[in-house]
Amino acid sequence: MRADDPHLKRLTPPTLTISEKFFLPQIAAGLAVTAKHMFGVVFKDKAFTVQYPEQQEIQVGQPVNLRTSAVYRGVHRLNKDEQGRVKCVACMLCATACPAHCIDIVGATAPETWPDREKYCESFVIDELRCIYCGMCEEACPVEAIELTGLYDLTGLSREQMIFDKTKLLSVFDVTKEGEPMRFGQPPRPEITPPTALAAPDTTATNP
Amino acid sequence: MLVVIGILIKILVVVGITQGAVAYMILLERKVAAYSQDRIGPNRCGSNLVLPGGFRLNLPFGLLQPIADGAKMILKEDVIPSYVEKPLYILAPAISIIAAMIGFAVIPFGPVGTQAPSGVNFQIAPGVDIGIVYVFAIGSLAVYGVILGGWASNNKYSFLGGLRSSAQLISYEIPLGMSILGMVLLAGSLDLNTIVNYQDGHGLWLTRWLGLPAWGVFVQPIGCLLFIISAFAETNRLPFDLPEAEQELVGGYHTEYSAMKFGMFFLGEYLHVITVSYLTVILFFGGWDAPFLNQIQSDWFSGLLKALVLLVKVGLMVFFMMWVRWTIPRFRYDQLMDLAWKALIPIALVNLVATAAIVELLRSSH
Structure with a gap:
């Protein structure tokens, strides 16, 4: 674009009024603003501070709708079904989807008394320090067995403590199931459309 | 001789008081900053302090913060x-x-x-x-x-x-x-x-x-x-x-x-x-x-x-x-x-x- 282009929009810096040029009235106005805030905090208890460990906005087991964000991705949990069994069928889809490779599953043949599946997870370990909390595992899971909860205060004193095994992940479910019910009670069955319906020729279409 | 001692004492007092004042000015500065930004500022140091002998101390406003700051400055690499x-x-x-x-x-x-x-x-x-x-x-x-x-x-x-x-x-x-x-x-x-x-x-x-x-x-x-x-x-x-x-x-x-x-x-x-x-x-x-x-x-x-x-x-x-x-x-x-x-x-x-x-x-x- 040339300098004399008619489409060029020319802007002039805003001109200061006399009181702005002298700075002092403006500074006094600014001091009044900060004084108001200081007064508010000291005498009217208007600070926004949350005294964190004593005061928490999110409590364990608090209902989802009371939390700051319903879609927060925190610590994982392994869901249980109605009979208290782990829902995981050891299909490895979450471990495959995981970009951080933090999920380690050892599958085993399901016991005879579990007729609804072939396999179950013998061990299910998530390294919470490797995890990037992207939520791709819960997206990948076909049986809604793994979910991310809203728990955010995840701390530990050693690296070993932060490697969560199956028992720990199931206990996270027990802690959070009240506040955050499973998104699906039953594994969702995809609606199977009969292949004939797709293959059937469209009779309404006219041949040109 | 007495004059020299008097002056030395005066210097010690002034140096001691001003250094202490500086430590507390830093706390004041942080408090002023916090209050003008709708925060609370340092308030932990000195609260719920358990002294040896089971004596409990609860100082408001983080009054021991300057000591923690000073110790940090001295002990840092x-x-x-x-x-x-x-x-x-x-x-x-x-x-x-x-x-x-x-x-x-x-x-x-x-x-x-x-x-x-x-x-x-x-x-x-x-x-x-x-x-x-x-x-x-x-x-x-x-x-x-x-x-x-x-x-x-x-x-x-x-x-x-x-x-x-x-x-x-x-x-x-x-x-x-x-x-x-x-x-x-x-x-x-x-x-x-x-x-x-x-x-x-x-x-x-x-x-x-x-x-x-x-x-x-x-x-x-x-x-x-x-x-x-x-x-x-x-x-x-x-x-x-x-x-x-x-x-x-x-x-x-x-x-x-x-x-x-x-x-x-x-x-x-x-x-x-x-x-x-x-x-x-x-x-x-x-x-x-x-x-x-x-x-x-x-x-x-x-x-x-x-x-x-x-x-x-x-x-x-x-x-x-x-x-x-x-x-x-x-x-x-x-x-x-x-x-x-x-x-x-x-x-x-x-x-x-x-x-x-x-x-x-x-x-x-x-």
């Missing part, structure tokens, strides 16, 4: 980068803190001269006629710490900080010096005690007519304003903290400093704030003068009371400097130079000439 000019690098924080501390030698912490109670003197070096000149000379030495620190760090950000500091010093020493001359002319002396006595007196007809005390802020309002503005620049505090401008220069002149060397720069800055606050109060806010205190009273009790009045005023001034810091954004470098050379220096000159004319008229009319 003192990194000296390999590329620095080592002698100057070590010298710079020392200069900064020494210059800030020897300024206290002539500052009167309470009534001196005719108003002082007998046998006590609130000044370390009493009877220095050119007190103000000495304080200004020492105060401008402090900038060598900044410049040397910036140069010796061998770092572009530090260097820019030092450079800015030297330019700022040249610009602001002039209005700073000229702003007090009006007050000196009116009082007819460079001695701080005489200036306070003048402010305790009856002043000009205008202030008498308005029923105001003859404080510098009323008889020399422009001089007072110029002095406060220049004092902000002199102490490197916002809105004139260009030498350390965190957002542009990382840390400015102290980028390469760590642990107690950084702490000494910090200490120097806050000591300078105390010195400047004392000067402002003594020159322009009546010193130890209060409406209920009389110039003639010179007993022990009123002497201490006057020292307390001075201390309260200085505290308010320190608070004001912090309040301003958390209100105004930093000036741009060219704006700073514009302000100093095109605004402050001409105004200071006009003020000086006008004051001189008025003083001459008053003298000749007597």
